[in-house]
Amino acid sequence: FLPPEFQNYMNLWMKKLMKKLWGSDPYCRFHIDELDSKRRTNNLYRVVEMHLRAKHLIEDADDLHLSQEENAKKISFTLGGEETVTENHEGVKVWWTFSTEKSKGQNGGERDENKYVLKMLKADKHFVKTTYMDYIARSAKEYKTQLRDLYLYSCNNERWRAHTFHHPSTFDTLAMDPDSKHRLMTDLQSYMEGEAYFKRVGRAWKRGYLLYGPPGTGKSSLIAAMANRLRYNIYDLELTQVTSNNQLKMLLTSTSSKSIIVIEDIDCSLDLTGTRVGKPQEKPKTAPKAQAAFGSSVTLSGLLNFSDGLWSCCGNERIIIFTTNHIEKLDPGLLRPGRMDMHIHMSFCNFDIFKVLAMNYLGLKAHPAFERVQKLLLEENVKVTPAEVTEFLFQHKNDRELALQTLVEDLERRAVEGDAVVVGEADYDECLEVEKGEIEEGDLREEAEEDGKECTRIHCNVKQHQSQGEMLKVYMSYNQRMWRQGGGGRGRGSRTSRY
Numbered sequence: 001f002l003p004p005e006f007q008n009y010m011n012l013w014m015k016k017l018m019k020k021l022w023g024s025d026p027y028c029r030f031h032i033d034e035l036d037s038k039r040r041t042n043n044l045y046r047v048v049e050m051h052l053r054a055k056h057l058i059e060d061a062d063d064l065h066l067s068q069e070e071n072a073k074k075i076s077f078t079l080g081g082e083e084t085v086t087e088n089h090e091g092v093k094v095w096w097t098f099s100t101e102k103s104k105g106q107n108g109g110e111r112d113e114n115k116y117v118l119k120m121l122k123a124d125k126h127f128v129k130t131t132y133m134d135y136i137a138r139s140a141k142e143y144k145t146q147l148r149d150l151y152l153y154s155c156n157n158e159r160w161r162a163h164t165f166h167h168p169s170t171f172d173t174l175a176m177d178p179d180s181k182h183r184l185m186t187d188l189q190s191y192m193e194g195e196a197y198f199k200r201v202g203r204a205w206k207r208g209y210l211l212y213g214p215p216g217t218g219k220s221s222l223i224a225a226m227a228n229r230l231r232y233n234i235y236d237l238e239l240t241q242v243t244s245n246n247q248l249k250m251l252l253t254s255t256s257s258k259s260i261i262v263i264e265d266i267d268c269s270l271d272l273t274g275t276r277v278g279k280p281q282e283k284p285k286t287a288p289k290a291q292a293a294f295g296s297s298v299t300l301s302g303l304l305n306f307s308d309g310l311w312s313c314c315g316n317e318r319i320i321i322f323t324t325n326h327i328e329k330l331d332p333g334l335l336r337p338g339r340m341d342m343h344i345h346m347s348f349c350n351f352d353i354f355k356v357l358a359m360n361y362l363g364l365k366a367h368p369a370f371e372r373v374q375k376l377l378l379e380e381n382v383k384v385t386p387a388e389v390t391e392f393l394f395q396h397k398n399d400r401e402l403a404l405q406t407l408v409e410d411l412e413r414r415a416v417e418g419d420a421v422v423v424g425e426a427d428y429d430e431c432l433e434v435e436k437g438e439i440e441e442g443d444l445r446e447e448a449e450e451d452g453k454e455c456t457r458i459h460c461n462v463k464q465h466q467s468q469g470e471m472l473k474v475y476m477s478y479n480q481r482m483w484r485q486g487g488g489g490r491g492r493g494s495r496t497s498r499y
C-alpha cells in the first residue's frame with residue numbers, strides 16, 4: 001500500500017539500520033546494464049531477460065510490459081519499473097529487480113537506462129557468480145532454441161531444399177508403450193544436457209535411433225515429436241536419390257547442427273540385406289552386402305562411416321534416425337550393439353496406447369466400452385495399428401459413443417475374421433517355393449485393393465494360422481494358386497513387401 005518513493009526511503013533506512021546492527025549490509029548486488037560503457041548491447045542483459053521468461057518468473061510480478069513482434073508466436077513479458085521477482089536455485093535465494101534510470105544523452109536530452117539488479121546474501125556470492133550464472137546461461141540458450149522456427153529439408157539435385165516445418169505431433173499426443181516412451185524421453189533429456197559429458201568421454205555429440213514396427217504405428221509421428229521437443233530441423237534423406245558415397249558425404253556434412261537426419265524405410269532404400277533370417281527357404285546370398293540398389297553406388301559402409309566413423313566428427317548435435325517396417329531384413333552390422341544407440345519398437349495398439357488415443361481424440365479418460373476394447377486387444381490379441389484406431393476416433397470425433405461403438409465393432413470383426421495381410425512384389429518369388437494346398441479357400445477373404453499402393457489386403461484366419469510368418473505363408477500359397485489359375489499374382493509390382 002506504500003507509494004514507491006516511500007518504499008525507497010524505507011529501503012535506504014533499513015540498509016543503514018542493518019549496517020549499524022551487523023556492521024555491514026548482509027546482501028550484495030550485481031548490476032547488469034542493458035548497454036555497456038561503450039553503448040553496445042550487453043549480451044548478459046539479454047540472457048537475463050530470456051532466463052526470466054524461460055522460467056516464467058516474470059509472470060509472477062504485478063507490473064509488466066507486454067509486447068509482440070509481427071509474426072511472433074508468443075507475447076513477450078518484461079518487468080515493470082522497480083518490480084522484484086525471486087528465484088530459488090539449489091536452495092539459494094536470489095532477487096531480480098528491474099529498474100530504469102534517466103541519464104543525460106550526448107545531445108543533452110534524457111534517455112532511459114535499463115538494468116537488472118541481482119541481489120543475494122553475501123554468503124551466496126560465490127555460488128551465484130559461478131553455478132547460478134552458468135545455470136541462467138543454459139536456461140536462456142534453451143529458451144532461444146525453443147523459439148526458433150523449424151525446417152524440413154529434402155534433398156534435390158545434390159542440394160538440400162528447406163520447407164517450413166509445422167507438425168503438431170508431440171510426446172503428449174504420441175501414443176506408445178509408456179516404458180519405451182519414458183526411456184526415450186530420458187535418453188533425449190540426457191543427450192540435450194550432455195555436451196560436457198560427451199566432450200569428457202571423447203564421443204561426438206550425437207545419438208542414433210532405429211525405429212521399427214509395422215506401418216501406421218507412429219514412427220514418422222515420433223520423429224516429428226522429437227524434432228518439436230528438441231527444436232531440431234529435420235533432414236529427410238532419400239537414399240535412392242543419392243548416387244555415390246561421395247555425394248552422401250557431401251550431403252551429410254552440409255547439414256547444420258541441431259538437426260535430425262532421417263532415413264526412412266532403410267530396408268527399401270539400400271540393399272542392406274544379409275541372409276534372410278527366419279524365412280522358410282533361405283536363399284543363397286547373391287550380392288555382397290555392400291552392393292547398392294536402385295542404380296546408386298551408396299553402400300552400407302558409406303552410410304555407417306558417417307554415422308559412427310571418422311566423418312561423424314564433422315558436426316555436433318546431430319541425431320540420426322533410421323526407420324524400417326522389417327527389422328529382420330536389416331544387416332546385422334546395422335543392428336550391432338553400439339551402432340544405433342537405441343532400438344525403439346513401435347507396436348500395434350495395446351490398451352495403454354488406446355487410452356492415450358481416446359484421451360487425445362475424444363477427451364475420454366474412462367468409458368464402459370474401454371473394458372471391451374481392453375479384452376479385445378489383450379485377451380483376443382486383435383492386431384490394429386494406432387493409425388487405424390485414430391481413423392475411427394477422428395471420423396466420429398463429435399459423437400464419442402458412435403466412435404467407440406464403431407471401433408469395438410471393427411475390433412470384434414477382426415477377432416472373428418483374423419488379421420490383415422498385405423503382401424507385395426518381393427514375396428512373389430518366394431511364393432513359388434511354398435507348398436500349396438495348405439489352406440482352405442475359406443480361410444482367406446480379399447478385402448480391398450489399395451489404389452496407388454498396388455497392394456492387396458487379405459484377411460486370413462488367425463485362429464488357424466497364428467503367427468505372422470504362418471499367415472504370410474498362407475497368403476503366398478493362395479497367391480501362387482491364383483497365379484497358376486491365370487488370375488495374376490496379387491501384389492506384384494508393389495514397392496515394398498509388408499505383412
Ligand SMILES: Nc1ncnc2c1ncn2[C@@H]1O[C@H](COP(=O)(O)OP(=O)(O)OP(=O)(O)O)[C@@H](O)[C@H]1O
Nearest residue numbers: 173174175214215216217218219220221386387390
Ligand atoms: N503411436 C501413435 N500415436 C498417435 N498417433 C498415431 C500413432 N501412430 C499413428 N498415428 C496416427 O497415424 C498417422 C500415420 O502414422 P505414421 O505416419 O507416424 O506411421 P508410420 O509408423 O510412420 O508408418 P509408415 O511405416 O507407413 O511410414 C499419424 O499421422 C497419426 O495421426
Ligand SMILES: [Mg+2]
Nearest residue numbers: 219220221264
Ligand atoms: Mg512413416
